[in-house]
Every structure is written in structure tokens, then in C-alpha cells.
Amino acid sequence: MRSLACAFVLLVLAACTGEGVMVGDGDQQTARGYIDMLRSNQLAEIERNADPSLKADDVHAVLTKMAAEFPAEEPTSVKVIRARTTKGRSGDGTAAERLDLTFEYKFPSGPVLSNISLQKTGAISTIIAFNAARVPAGFNDFTLAGRTGLQYLVLLLAVTIPAFSLYTLFLCYRTLHDKWKWLWMAAIAVSLGQFSIDWVAGIWSLQPLSLLLFGVGAARSLGGYGPWVISIGLPVGAIAFQVWRRLRGNTYAPPASAL
Numbered sequence: 622m623r624s625l626a627c628a629f630v631l632l633v634l635a636a637c638t639g640e641g642v643m644v645g646d647g648d649q650q651t652a653r654g655y656i657d658m659l660r661s662n663q664l665a666e667i668e669r670n671a672d673p674s675l676k677a678d679d680v681h682a683v684l685t686k687m688a689a690e691f692p693a694e695e696p697t698s699v700k701v702i703r704a705r706t707t708k709g710r711s712g713d714g715t716a717a718e719r720l721d722l723t724f725e726y727k728f729p730s731g732p733v734l735s736n737i738s739l740q741k742t743g744a745i746s747t748i749i750a751f752n753a754a755r756v757p758a759g760f761n762d763f764t765l766a767g768r769t770g771l772q773y774l775v776l777l778l779a780v781t782i783p784a785f786s787l788y789t790l791f792l793c794y795r796t797l798h799d800k801w802k803w804l805w806m807a808a809i810a811v812s813l814g815q816f817s818i819d820w821v822a823g824i825w826s827l828q829p830l831s832l833l834l835f836g837v838g839a840a841r842s843l844g845g846y847g848p849w850v851i852s853i854g855l856p857v858g859a860i861a862f863q864v865w866r867r868l869r870g871n872t873y874a875p876p877a878s879a880l
Contacts, residue, residue, distance in 0.1 A: 649701055652722045652737045655748065659684065659735075660691045672740065672747040687753045691726070691733055698727045702734075702844030717742040719749070725844055732756045734846060761821055761841070761848045771825070775818050778853045782812065782836035789859040792866075805862055812836035812854025821848035 658666055664684045671680055703723035708716075720739040725732055738750035768776075790809045797805060815831035815838070818824070833854035841847050 645706075648706075648720050648739070648741075649704060649722060651746070652720065652739060653699070653724060655737055655751070656724055656726075656735045656753070659688050659751075659753065662688050664688070667748065667751070670746070670748050671751075672749045675748065675751075684751075687751070690753045690755050692728050692730050694728050694730065696726045696728050698725075700725050700844075702846070703736075715742050721750075723843060725846075731758065732846075734843075756846060761846060763820060763849050768820070769823050772818055772820065772823055775816070775825075775851055775853055779837045779839070779851050782853055782856055786810070786812070786835045786856050786859045789856075789862055793862055796866075805858070808858030809856070809862055810835060811858060813857045814855050815852050816854070817850050817852040819848050819850055 655667055655670070658664070662685075664681060667684060668680050701722060702725045703721065705721050707719045707721070709719055718741045720741065721736070722738075723734060723736045725734060733753060733755050735753040736750065737748065737752075739746050740749045786809060790806060793802065793805050793809055812833045812835070813831075815828040815833050817826050817828075817838075831854070833852060836854040836856045836859075838852040839849060840852075841849055
């Protein structure tokens with residue numbers, strides 16, 4: 622159940638899209654204050670500041686369950702792992718700001734992630750989203766079991782593409798001795814396009830106009846709690862050099878110093 626709760630929190634965070642800027646320190650303190658109220662079961666203040674759209678549900682019961690996600694011990698550290706402001710409009714069309722923040726509370730028994738979203742309309746600030754969940758041990762760790770054929774293919778290419786690029790780069794460095802050598806090496810070192818796949822959900826995306834160093838990349842979002850995303854690119858420069866080399870018959874003049 623906790624795994625599902627934490628997955629839901631991360632799903633909510635991933636769904637927050639749009640242009641934004643970082644949240645100011647004052648707003649971060651306000652958001653953290655609500656989380657600390659939740660930890661200490663001071664739920665009345667949170668309920669008073671909840672958006673009317675949330676009050677239609679049994680807010681008190683939901684908050685009580687969320688408060689139980691926090692252990693009674695004191696956190697060893699608290700930090701913001703995601704913070705952004707998005708300009709937009711409220712339900713009635715009034716200009717508003719949406720503040721999305723994610724806090725990592727580290728406890729001796731394990732971390733808790735809490736996401737809170739505030740909507741600021743003029744001087745009024747209301748809570749429009751609030752989630753908290755413990756992070757189970759090994760959550761979103763990289764594992765090979767139960768993946769799709771596409772995921773395995775991307776993983777295989779994530780190993781072979783950089784190996785091919787590095788081999789070609791070494792070959793270019795050792796065998797080419799004309800004025801185009803460094804241009805070839807620069808072209809070989811980068812790949813065109815970026816195909817990325819979420820290692821947990823299997824969701825993929827394509828960015829055709831992108832450059833990727835040695836054709837591979839891997840990253841985790843949300844301070845390392847999000848799923849691994851593996852990216853690969855097409856090694857156009859390395860392929861072009863290999864083709865060009867074969868068309869020239871694999872023959873190159875040695876450097877003058879070697880004669």
C-alpha cells in the first residue's frame with residue numbers, strides 16, 4: 622500500500638508540466654509549515670486553508686491518513702527536491718500562480734516525500750494539492766526483471782552505442798592525420814536525437830533535435846527517487862566516419878614524424 626501511495630505522489634509530480642520558475646524562500650517556508658502542521662496533527666489550520674474544491678471530500682480523514690505516514694521521530698534532514706512557480710489562471714479566470722513543492726524528510730526509519738501545491742490569487746493563498754508517503758526500501762531501483770522488449774533493446778543499445786562511438790573515436794585519433802581529424806572527432810563524440818524510456822513505466826519519448834554525448838544518458842528525477850530514464854542517440858558521426866573510411870579503402874598516410 623505504501624508503495625502505491627508513494628507511486629501516486631510521484632505520478633502527481635510528473636503530471637505537473639508547463640513553464641515555471643523557482644519558488645521563493647518565503648513560499649517554501651509557508652509550504653513546509655503546512656507539512657509540519659500535518660506531522661504534528663494540527664489539521665484544523667490545513668483544512669481552513671484548503672481550496673474549496675478539496676473540501677468536498679472528507680479532508681480530515683485523508684489528512685489523518687497522510688499524517689500517519691510520518692514517523693514519531695524527528696527528521697535528520699529536510700530539503701526541497703522540487704520547487705517551481707507556474708503562471709496561470711484560477712477557476713474564475715483570475716490571474717494566479719501555482720506553487721509546486723516537494724520536500725524530502727529523512728528519518729532514521731526511512732524517508733518521507735511530501736508534495737504540496739499552493740495557489741496564490743492576489744493576497745489569498747490556498748492549498749490545492751497535498752500528498753505524503755513513505756518511500757519503501759528499494760523503491761524505483763534499477764532491476765532487469767519484468768521489463769518489456771523495447772526496454773531491453775534500449776538497454777542493449779545504451780551499452781553498444783557508446784562502445785561503438787569510443788572505438789570509432791580511438792580509430793579516428795590513431796589513423797587520421799589530416800586537417801579534418803579534430804572535426805571528425807567532434808562529430809563522432811556526439812549523437813543526434815534522443816530516445817528516452819522510463820525504466821519503470823516503459824513510457825518513451827523522442828527528441829529529434831537533440832545532441833547526446835557518446836549516444837547515451839541516464840538520470841533520475843526528484844532527488845533520486847524518480848524512476849531511471851535511459852536515453853540513447855543515433856551515432857551519425859561515428860557511422861559516417863566508418864563509411865567514409867571504408868570508401869577510402871582504410872588507407873591513410875602516416876604522420877610526417879613517423880617517416
